[in-house]
Amino acid sequence: MPSKAQLLQIIGIQSALAKQGFELANVMDCVVESVLSLINSDGAVVELVEGDEMVYRAAAGSASKHLGLRLALNSSFSGLSVRTGEILMCSDSETDDRVDREACRKVGVCSMLVMPLNHEGRNVGVIKAYSATPRHFSQSDTELLGMLSDVISAAMYHASEYHESDLYFRATHDSMTDLANRSVFMDRLRQLTRNSRTPPRPAAIFMVDMDGLKAINDNFGHRTGDAILIEFAHRLQTAARTTDTVARLGGDEFGILLTPLAQDHEIHSILERLQQTIAQPFTFEGESHQLRASIGVAFFPGDGLDINSLMDTADNRMYQIKNISRSLPGGGLHIALNS
Secondary structure (H helix, E strand, O other): OOOHHHHHHHHHHHHHHHOOOOOHHHHHHHHHHHHHHHOOOOEEEEEEEEOOEEEEEEEEEOOHHHOOOEEEOOOOHHHHHHHHOOOEEEOOOOOOOOOOHHHHHHHOOOEEEEEEEEEOOEEEEEEEEEEOOOOOOOHHHHHHHHHHHHHHHHHHHHHHHHOOOOHHHHHHEOOOOOOEOHHHHHHHHHHHHOOOOOOOOOEEEEEEEEEOHHHHHHHHOHHHHHHHHHHHHHHHHHHOOOOOEEEEEEOOEEEEEEOOOOOOHHHHHHHHHHHHHHHOOEEEOOEEEOOEEEEEEEEEOOOOOOHHHHHHHHHHHHHHHHHHHOOOOOOEEEEEOOO
16 A cells, blocks of 8 residues: 555645646646656656557656657557556566567666556556666555546546647647647657658757746736747747747747758748747737747758757757847847857
Protein backbone atom coordinates (compact mmCIF):
# COMPACT_ATOMS: atom_id res chain seq x y z
CA MET A 1 0.00 0.00 0.00
CA PRO A 2 1.17 3.60 -0.62
CA SER A 3 2.54 5.32 2.45
CA LYS A 4 0.83 8.25 4.16
CA ALA A 5 3.47 10.59 2.74
CA GLN A 6 2.80 9.30 -0.77
CA LEU A 7 -0.95 9.71 -0.37
CA LEU A 8 -0.42 13.27 0.80
CA GLN A 9 1.78 13.82 -2.26
CA ILE A 10 -1.05 12.53 -4.47
CA ILE A 11 -3.41 15.07 -2.89
CA GLY A 12 -0.88 17.81 -3.57
CA ILE A 13 -0.57 16.69 -7.18
CA GLN A 14 -4.35 16.69 -7.61
CA SER A 15 -4.46 20.24 -6.26
CA ALA A 16 -1.74 21.33 -8.70
CA LEU A 17 -3.59 19.66 -11.57
CA ALA A 18 -6.83 21.41 -10.66
CA LYS A 19 -5.08 24.75 -11.17
CA GLN A 20 -4.39 23.78 -14.80
CA GLY A 21 -8.14 23.93 -15.55
CA PHE A 22 -9.08 22.30 -18.84
CA GLU A 23 -5.69 22.85 -20.50
CA LEU A 24 -4.98 19.21 -21.29
CA ALA A 25 -1.39 19.73 -22.46
CA ASN A 26 -0.55 21.49 -19.17
CA VAL A 27 -2.26 18.72 -17.18
CA MET A 28 -0.15 16.09 -18.92
CA ASP A 29 3.05 18.09 -18.34
CA CYS A 30 2.17 18.45 -14.65
CA VAL A 31 1.51 14.72 -14.32
CA VAL A 32 4.78 13.54 -15.86
CA GLU A 33 6.76 15.96 -13.70
CA SER A 34 4.95 14.62 -10.63
CA VAL A 35 5.65 10.98 -11.52
CA LEU A 36 9.41 11.54 -11.29
CA SER A 37 9.38 12.17 -7.55
CA LEU A 38 6.26 10.17 -6.69
CA ILE A 39 7.71 6.81 -7.74
CA ASN A 40 11.35 7.82 -8.12
CA SER A 41 11.60 7.21 -11.86
CA ASP A 42 14.25 8.42 -14.28
CA GLY A 43 11.71 9.38 -16.92
CA ALA A 44 7.96 9.73 -17.29
CA VAL A 45 5.85 9.98 -20.42
CA VAL A 46 2.28 10.39 -21.59
CA GLU A 47 1.93 8.61 -24.92
CA LEU A 48 -1.20 9.05 -27.04
CA VAL A 49 -2.44 6.79 -29.81
CA GLU A 50 -2.27 8.47 -33.21
CA GLY A 51 -3.17 6.13 -36.03
CA ASP A 52 -0.92 3.09 -35.78
CA GLU A 53 1.66 4.83 -33.58
CA MET A 54 2.20 5.84 -29.96
CA VAL A 55 3.52 9.41 -29.66
CA TYR A 56 5.31 11.04 -26.71
CA ARG A 57 3.01 14.05 -26.07
CA ALA A 58 4.36 14.92 -22.60
CA ALA A 59 7.73 13.93 -21.17
CA ALA A 60 9.81 14.66 -18.08
CA GLY A 61 13.19 13.69 -16.64
CA SER A 62 15.49 11.87 -19.02
CA ALA A 63 12.52 11.38 -21.38
CA SER A 64 12.30 15.13 -22.07
CA LYS A 65 14.74 14.99 -24.97
CA HIS A 66 12.54 12.38 -26.65
CA LEU A 67 9.37 14.50 -26.75
CA GLY A 68 7.55 13.77 -30.00
CA LEU A 69 9.08 10.29 -30.33
CA ARG A 70 6.90 7.81 -32.24
CA LEU A 71 6.67 4.08 -31.53
CA ALA A 72 4.76 1.41 -33.42
CA LEU A 73 1.45 0.63 -31.72
CA ASN A 74 1.61 -3.06 -32.60
CA SER A 75 5.16 -3.77 -31.45
CA SER A 76 5.71 -1.52 -28.42
CA PHE A 77 5.12 -2.23 -24.72
CA SER A 78 2.91 0.86 -24.51
CA GLY A 79 0.89 -0.33 -27.48
CA LEU A 80 0.37 -3.69 -25.78
CA SER A 81 -1.05 -1.91 -22.74
CA VAL A 82 -3.44 0.04 -24.97
CA ARG A 83 -4.54 -3.06 -26.86
CA THR A 84 -5.11 -5.21 -23.77
CA GLY A 85 -6.21 -2.51 -21.35
CA GLU A 86 -3.84 -3.98 -18.77
CA ILE A 87 -1.33 -2.40 -16.39
CA LEU A 88 2.04 -3.77 -17.45
CA MET A 89 5.39 -3.98 -15.68
CA CYS A 90 8.69 -4.78 -17.35
CA SER A 91 11.50 -5.73 -14.96
CA ASP A 92 14.25 -5.91 -17.55
CA SER A 93 13.87 -4.82 -21.17
CA GLU A 94 16.87 -6.93 -22.17
CA THR A 95 15.03 -10.16 -21.30
CA ASP A 96 11.37 -9.20 -21.85
CA ASP A 97 10.17 -10.24 -25.31
CA ARG A 98 7.10 -7.98 -25.11
CA VAL A 99 9.12 -4.79 -25.55
CA ASP A 100 10.68 -3.04 -28.52
CA ARG A 101 14.25 -3.63 -27.34
CA GLU A 102 15.87 -1.30 -29.86
CA ALA A 103 13.59 1.58 -28.82
CA CYS A 104 14.28 0.88 -25.13
CA ARG A 105 18.03 1.05 -25.71
CA LYS A 106 17.64 4.28 -27.64
CA VAL A 107 15.69 5.98 -24.84
CA GLY A 108 17.68 4.39 -22.00
CA VAL A 109 14.91 2.20 -20.57
CA CYS A 110 15.66 -0.94 -18.60
CA SER A 111 12.54 -1.32 -16.45
CA MET A 112 9.16 0.35 -16.86
CA LEU A 113 5.63 0.60 -15.61
CA VAL A 114 2.86 1.32 -18.12
CA MET A 115 -0.78 2.11 -17.41
CA PRO A 116 -3.53 2.69 -20.01
CA LEU A 117 -5.47 5.95 -20.18
CA ASN A 118 -9.17 5.50 -20.82
CA HIS A 119 -11.36 8.13 -22.46
CA GLU A 120 -15.06 7.45 -22.93
CA GLY A 121 -14.57 3.69 -22.86
CA ARG A 122 -11.57 3.63 -25.20
CA ASN A 123 -7.89 3.34 -24.37
CA VAL A 124 -6.34 6.43 -25.96
CA GLY A 125 -2.83 6.28 -24.54
CA VAL A 126 -0.68 5.42 -21.54
CA ILE A 127 1.24 6.89 -18.65
CA LYS A 128 4.69 5.34 -18.59
CA ALA A 129 7.35 5.57 -15.91
CA TYR A 130 10.76 4.09 -16.56
CA SER A 131 14.16 3.54 -14.98
CA ALA A 132 17.61 2.90 -16.37
CA THR A 133 18.06 0.09 -13.84
CA PRO A 134 16.31 -3.31 -13.82
CA ARG A 135 13.57 -4.35 -11.33
CA HIS A 136 13.03 -0.78 -10.21
CA PHE A 137 9.23 -0.71 -9.70
CA SER A 138 6.95 -2.34 -7.13
CA GLN A 139 3.24 -3.06 -6.62
CA SER A 140 2.99 0.12 -4.55
CA ASP A 141 4.25 2.10 -7.56
CA THR A 142 1.51 0.51 -9.66
CA GLU A 143 -1.16 1.74 -7.25
CA LEU A 144 0.26 5.25 -7.20
CA LEU A 145 0.44 5.44 -10.98
CA GLY A 146 -3.14 4.20 -11.13
CA MET A 147 -4.28 7.18 -9.07
CA LEU A 148 -2.63 9.57 -11.52
CA SER A 149 -4.11 7.65 -14.44
CA ASP A 150 -7.59 8.36 -13.09
CA VAL A 151 -6.77 12.08 -12.83
CA ILE A 152 -5.59 12.31 -16.46
CA SER A 153 -8.55 10.30 -17.71
CA ALA A 154 -10.87 12.75 -15.93
CA ALA A 155 -9.00 15.69 -17.45
CA MET A 156 -9.39 14.17 -20.91
CA TYR A 157 -13.11 13.79 -20.35
CA HIS A 158 -13.54 17.38 -19.22
CA ALA A 159 -11.31 18.76 -21.97
CA SER A 160 -13.54 17.21 -24.62
CA GLU A 161 -16.75 17.96 -22.75
CA TYR A 162 -16.12 21.65 -22.23
CA HIS A 163 -14.38 22.42 -25.53
CA GLU A 164 -15.63 21.99 -29.08
CA SER A 165 -12.19 20.87 -30.21
CA ASP A 166 -11.36 17.20 -30.01
CA LEU A 167 -9.03 15.47 -27.62
CA TYR A 168 -6.10 15.35 -30.04
CA PHE A 169 -6.24 19.11 -30.65
CA ARG A 170 -6.28 19.86 -26.90
CA ALA A 171 -3.25 17.64 -26.35
CA THR A 172 -1.21 19.10 -29.19
CA HIS A 173 -2.06 22.81 -29.24
CA ASP A 174 -1.52 25.82 -27.01
CA SER A 175 -4.86 26.97 -25.60
CA MET A 176 -4.01 30.68 -25.58
CA THR A 177 -2.75 31.05 -29.15
CA ASP A 178 -4.11 27.88 -30.82
CA LEU A 179 -0.64 27.30 -32.26
CA ALA A 180 0.92 23.84 -32.18
CA ASN A 181 2.71 23.13 -28.88
CA ARG A 182 6.26 21.96 -28.16
CA SER A 183 5.41 18.26 -28.57
CA VAL A 184 4.14 18.83 -32.13
CA PHE A 185 7.19 20.93 -33.01
CA MET A 186 9.58 18.26 -31.74
CA ASP A 187 7.54 15.55 -33.46
CA ARG A 188 7.80 17.32 -36.85
CA LEU A 189 11.51 18.05 -36.34
CA ARG A 190 12.12 14.42 -35.38
CA GLN A 191 10.34 13.22 -38.52
CA LEU A 192 12.45 15.58 -40.63
CA THR A 193 15.78 14.41 -39.23
CA ARG A 194 14.97 10.71 -39.39
CA ASN A 195 13.94 10.90 -43.04
CA SER A 196 16.12 8.53 -45.06
CA ARG A 197 16.25 10.70 -48.18
CA THR A 198 19.72 11.09 -49.75
CA PRO A 199 20.60 13.88 -49.91
CA PRO A 200 18.38 15.18 -47.07
CA ARG A 201 15.66 17.64 -48.03
CA PRO A 202 16.74 21.15 -46.85
CA ALA A 203 14.81 22.83 -44.04
CA ALA A 204 15.27 25.65 -41.53
CA ILE A 205 14.50 26.04 -37.83
CA PHE A 206 13.61 29.45 -36.42
CA MET A 207 13.83 29.99 -32.67
CA VAL A 208 11.80 33.14 -32.00
CA ASP A 209 11.82 35.02 -28.71
CA MET A 210 9.34 37.85 -28.22
CA ASP A 211 11.24 40.77 -26.68
CA GLY A 212 9.85 43.01 -23.94
CA LEU A 213 6.87 40.93 -22.75
CA LYS A 214 7.84 41.25 -19.07
CA ALA A 215 8.00 45.03 -19.33
CA ILE A 216 4.57 45.07 -20.99
CA ASN A 217 3.11 42.92 -18.22
CA ASP A 218 4.71 45.12 -15.55
CA ASN A 219 3.62 48.43 -17.08
CA PHE A 220 0.24 47.59 -18.61
CA GLY A 221 -0.87 44.39 -16.86
CA HIS A 222 -1.21 40.75 -17.93
CA ARG A 223 -4.43 41.39 -19.83
CA THR A 224 -2.48 43.58 -22.25
CA GLY A 225 0.45 41.17 -22.24
CA ASP A 226 -1.80 38.25 -23.17
CA ALA A 227 -3.44 40.23 -25.98
CA ILE A 228 -0.04 41.15 -27.42
CA LEU A 229 1.19 37.55 -27.11
CA ILE A 230 -1.86 36.30 -29.03
CA GLU A 231 -1.40 38.98 -31.69
CA PHE A 232 2.29 38.10 -32.00
CA ALA A 233 1.43 34.41 -32.48
CA HIS A 234 -1.16 35.33 -35.11
CA ARG A 235 1.40 37.40 -37.02
CA LEU A 236 3.90 34.55 -37.00
CA GLN A 237 1.27 32.19 -38.38
CA THR A 238 0.22 34.72 -41.03
CA ALA A 239 3.78 35.25 -42.27
CA ALA A 240 4.61 31.54 -42.45
CA ARG A 241 3.65 29.26 -45.32
CA THR A 242 0.93 26.63 -45.04
CA THR A 243 3.59 23.88 -45.14
CA ASP A 244 5.50 25.34 -42.17
CA THR A 245 4.96 24.45 -38.50
CA VAL A 246 4.53 27.42 -36.15
CA ALA A 247 4.53 26.49 -32.46
CA ARG A 248 4.49 28.13 -29.07
CA LEU A 249 7.29 26.39 -27.20
CA GLY A 250 6.52 28.04 -23.86
CA GLY A 251 6.10 31.52 -22.39
CA ASP A 252 7.29 34.07 -24.96
CA GLU A 253 9.30 31.52 -26.97
CA PHE A 254 8.13 30.26 -30.36
CA GLY A 255 9.50 27.96 -33.03
CA ILE A 256 8.98 27.79 -36.79
CA LEU A 257 9.98 24.76 -38.82
CA LEU A 258 10.28 25.69 -42.48
CA THR A 259 9.93 22.72 -44.76
CA PRO A 260 10.35 22.14 -47.60
CA LEU A 261 12.91 24.69 -48.83
CA ALA A 262 13.47 24.40 -52.56
CA GLN A 263 15.71 27.47 -52.90
CA ASP A 264 17.79 29.69 -50.59
CA HIS A 265 15.80 32.82 -51.39
CA GLU A 266 12.73 31.34 -49.68
CA ILE A 267 14.35 31.97 -46.29
CA HIS A 268 14.84 35.64 -47.06
CA SER A 269 11.29 35.98 -48.41
CA ILE A 270 9.84 34.51 -45.21
CA LEU A 271 12.06 36.66 -42.99
CA GLU A 272 11.00 39.73 -44.97
CA ARG A 273 7.32 38.87 -44.45
CA LEU A 274 7.95 38.35 -40.74
CA GLN A 275 9.76 41.68 -40.51
CA GLN A 276 6.95 43.57 -42.23
CA THR A 277 4.23 41.83 -40.22
CA ILE A 278 5.80 42.20 -36.79
CA ALA A 279 6.97 45.79 -37.34
CA GLN A 280 3.37 47.04 -37.55
CA PRO A 281 2.23 48.69 -34.27
CA PHE A 282 -0.50 46.90 -32.31
CA THR A 283 -3.20 48.96 -30.60
CA PHE A 284 -4.96 47.55 -27.56
CA GLU A 285 -7.40 49.47 -25.34
CA GLY A 286 -6.22 52.80 -26.74
CA GLU A 287 -2.49 52.13 -26.32
CA SER A 288 -0.12 51.55 -29.26
CA HIS A 289 2.52 48.89 -28.71
CA GLN A 290 5.60 48.11 -30.77
CA LEU A 291 6.26 44.37 -31.20
CA ARG A 292 9.85 43.15 -31.12
CA ALA A 293 11.44 39.74 -31.55
CA SER A 294 14.84 38.05 -31.80
CA ILE A 295 15.28 35.12 -34.18
CA GLY A 296 18.02 32.52 -34.41
CA VAL A 297 18.12 30.35 -37.52
CA ALA A 298 19.60 26.88 -38.00
CA PHE A 299 19.73 25.05 -41.31
CA PHE A 300 19.19 21.35 -41.95
CA PRO A 301 21.39 19.59 -42.92
CA GLY A 302 24.06 22.33 -42.98
CA ASP A 303 24.07 23.00 -39.22
CA GLY A 304 23.53 19.40 -38.14
CA LEU A 305 21.65 16.20 -38.73
CA ASP A 306 20.15 15.62 -35.29
CA ILE A 307 17.52 17.44 -33.25
CA ASN A 308 19.73 18.54 -30.37
CA SER A 309 22.44 20.17 -32.50
CA LEU A 310 19.86 21.99 -34.62
CA MET A 311 17.91 23.28 -31.63
CA ASP A 312 21.08 24.31 -29.79
CA THR A 313 22.43 26.16 -32.82
CA ALA A 314 19.21 28.09 -33.44
CA ASP A 315 18.85 28.83 -29.71
CA ASN A 316 22.43 30.07 -29.33
CA ARG A 317 22.09 32.35 -32.35
CA MET A 318 18.82 33.70 -31.02
CA TYR A 319 20.38 34.60 -27.66
CA GLN A 320 23.39 36.20 -29.33
CA ILE A 321 21.18 38.54 -31.32
CA LYS A 322 18.88 39.09 -28.34
CA ASN A 323 21.77 40.46 -26.28
CA ILE A 324 22.62 42.90 -29.06
CA SER A 325 19.00 43.94 -29.74
CA ARG A 326 18.39 45.15 -26.17
CA SER A 327 20.17 48.39 -27.02
CA LEU A 328 18.40 48.93 -30.35
CA PRO A 329 15.33 51.16 -30.64
CA GLY A 330 12.04 50.45 -32.41
CA GLY A 331 10.13 47.29 -33.21
CA GLY A 332 10.42 44.44 -35.68
CA LEU A 333 12.88 41.56 -35.95
CA HIS A 334 16.53 41.09 -35.04
CA ILE A 335 17.86 38.06 -36.91
CA ALA A 336 20.93 35.82 -36.61
CA LEU A 337 21.47 33.47 -39.57
CA ASN A 338 24.94 32.39 -38.47
CA SER A 339 27.36 32.67 -35.56
